[in-house]
Amino acid sequence: MKKALITGITGQDGSYLAELLLAKGYEVHGIIRRASTFNTSRIDHLYRDPHVNGVKLFLHYGDLADSVQMVKLLYELQPDEIYNLGAQSHVRVSFDIPEYTGDVDGLGAQRILEAIREAGLVKKVRYYQASSSEMFGKVQQVPQTETTPFWPRSPYGCAKVYAYWLTVNYRESYALHASNGILFNHESPRRGETFVTRKITRAATRIKLGLQDALYLGNLDAQRDWGYAKEYVEMMWLMLQQDRPDDYVVATNETHSVRQFCETAFGLLDLDWQRYVKYDDRYERPSEVDLLIGDPAKARRQLGWEPKVRFKDLVKIMVESDLELAKRERQINDLPKL
Numbered sequence: 029m030k031k032a033l034i035t036g037i038t039g040q041d042g043s044y045l046a047e048l049l050l051a052k053g054y055e056v057h058g059i060i061r062r063a064s065t066f067n068t069s070r071i072d073h074l075y076r077d078p079h080v081n082g083v084k085l086f087l088h089y090g091d092l093a094d095s096v097q098m099v100k101l102l103y104e105l106q107p108d109e110i111y112n113l114g115a116q117s118h119v120r121v122s123f124d125i126p127e128y129t130g131d132v133d134g135l136g137a138q139r140i141l142e143a144i145r146e147a148g149l150v151k152k153v154r155y156y157q158a159s160s161s162e163m164f165g166k167v168q169q170v171p172q173t174e175t176t177p178f179w180p181r182s183p184y185g186c187a188k189v190y191a192y193w194l195t196v197n198y199r200e201s202y203a204l205h206a207s208n209g210i211l212f213n214h215e216s217p218r219r220g221e222t223f224v225t226r227k228i229t230r231a232a233t234r235i236k237l238g239l240q241d242a243l244y245l246g247n248l249d250a251q252r253d254w255g256y257a258k259e260y261v262e263m264m265w266l267m268l269q270q271d272r273p274d275d276y277v278v279a280t281n282e283t284h285s286v287r288q289f290c291e292t293a294f295g296l297l298d299l300d301w302q303r304y305v306k307y308d309d310r311y312e313r314p315s316e317v318d319l320l321i322g323d324p325a326k327a328r329r330q331l332g333w334e335p336k337v338r339f340k341d342l343v344k345i346m347v348e349s350d351l352e353l354a355k356r357e358r359q360i361n362d363l364p365k366l
């Protein structure tokens with residue numbers, strides 16, 4: 029039985045990846061952060077009482093800022109595969125907390141890579157780094173490919189570039205099986221509610237049911253290549269199953285603006301988005317990434333991968349799921365007050 033360690037298991041991607049690996053028969057270990065409130069809602073359905081036989085999901089407290097714990101866990105667990113998905117992943121927030129973002133998203137990768145060496149796992153382990161299309165930043169070439177130069181436009185993007193090159197460097201220096209997935213935006217009903225897609229689908233469905241009046245957004249002109257998170261985690265796994273480690277763009281090769289996302293989401297609910305969407309400059313970034321569109325030809329060629337869920341299907345999946353949530357919220361609101 030293969031053993032995998034996932035940082036960021038409580039996040040959108042971590043939860044889908046844990047599901048995928050458990051379905052493939054892996055023993056899955058995840059690092060979670062201690063918080064004063066529960067932060068495991070995305071993986072609660074996977075969790076079993078560890079006292080029961082046959083349990084395959086194990087959670088450990090840890091933090092990407094804590095290298096000692098990282099070394100200790102790697103010694104103890106001796107994993108076959110490590111997926112580094114943990115991050116302060118919000119681009120706008122990275123302008124507010126740049127040092128923390130650099131520490132966790134940049135140095136965090138360094139800590140794991142060194143822990144792999146320290147624990148003597150260089151020959152055994154395979155490492156996946158959650159790299160990002162945000163590294164391309166300022167538009168220089170479209171569609172973006174594995175050879176497009178990086179020009180990050182945020183502390184988040186800069187930290188991810190650092191982690192990307194470290195991953196390449198450990199591959200070249202120590203022959204570590206280390207790969208970068210350069211993933212373009214991917215969304216789902218589990219997407220955090222402060223990212224623009226989920227913010228729109230949550231608001232549109234709540235507006236439809238009379239639970240909210242307006243939606244405040246920033247830049248509507250930004251264009252993104254939006255795919256489906258559940259499909260994208262398959263790519264992370266596929267990269268680690270190759271004989272040779274490598275770096276891959278994962279994208280749909282389609283791009284749409286935030287405005288088009290609004291139009292489509294509100295349209296599915298027979299609402300005119302222009303009546304409800306209002307502007308608030310607090311959601312603007314000091315420097316913006318205007319246009320992302322990825323060419324996944326290398327992934328298609330070498331990994332045999334093709335995205336199936338396209339823009340309209342994705343918006344529909346998210347709207348339908350959030351409509352159910354909004355209906356439940358309305359039912360609770362409609363209960364007679366005691």
Ligand code: NDP
Pocket residue numbers: 035036037038039040041042059060061063067090091092093112113114115116117118132158159160161210211212213214215220
């Ligand atoms: P989420 O924000 O949903 O999840 C981030 C995860 O990282 C959470 O489990 C979070 O824990 C954890 N985390 C945050 N800070 C720390 C820390 N200091 N130590 C340990 N864990 C920490 O992100 P996604 O699932 O969307 O993304 C997964 C990865 O992929 C991230 O690295 C992201 O930057 C990258 N990425 C994402 C893309 C996307 O479109 N979704 C595209 C390209 C790259 P907690 O739940 O406690 O907050």
Ligand code: GDR
Pocket residue numbers: 117118119120159160161162211212213214222223224225227244245246247248250251252286311312313316317
């Ligand atoms: P992004 O995703 O920055 O691309 O990073 P996000 O959904 O936050 O923004 C996409 C675009 O929408 C514009 N925008 C707004 N964004 C947010 N969050 N809130 C708003 O109100 C709003 N209004 C307009 C933004 O300016 C931007 O242009 C995501 C994250 O998952 C990263 O971790 C990941 O690496 C990249 O995708 C690929």
